Amino acid sequence: xxxxxxxxxxxxxxxxxxxxxxxxxxxxxxxxxxxxxxxxxxxxxxxxxxxxxxxxxxxxxxxxxxxxxxxxxxxxxxxxxxxxxxxxxxxxxxxxxxxxxxxxxxxxxxxxxxx
Numbered sequence: 202x203x204x205x206x207x208x209x210x211x212x213x214x215x216x217x218x219x220x221x222x223x224x225x226x227x228x229x230x231x232x233x234x235x236x237x238x239x240x241x242x243x244x245x246x247x248x249x250x251x252x253x254x255x256x257x258x259x260x261x262x263x264x265x266x267x268x269x270x271x272x273x274x275x276x277x278x279x280x281x282x283x284x285x286x287x288x289x290x291x292x293x294x295x296x297x298x299x300x301x302x303x304x305x306x307x308x309x310x311x312x313x314x315x316x
Contacts (some may be wrong), residue, residue, distance in 0.1 A: 204232040209239045213246050218274070220281045 204212075209232050215221045216229045233240050254270075 204228045206232075206236060206239050209233065209236070210242055213243055214277070215281055217246070217250065218277055218281075220278065 209216075209229055212221060212225065212229060216226060219226070221229065233243055
């Protein structure tokens, strides 16, 4: 599976959270090893996440920080599941449309042959 720079950058958050499939993670790792621009982008992304985490939990007690991290993780997972669900629905709809078109063409061809 070849990944484009745009795909790798769009999936950086999911890759970082280890939510992508094994094949997807391997494709992203391969792309990061081969593309210096994306490698630099991902390094900057990791630094930003580290800073964000430090600022996001600054001033919170240990329990509050854990609750914040847990809530953040749940929200990211929910967003990912929404994306996957939408993609699955679009894929299923596309398959149903393709089958419908094929069946219509077949029935039309059969009716033309009978004439």
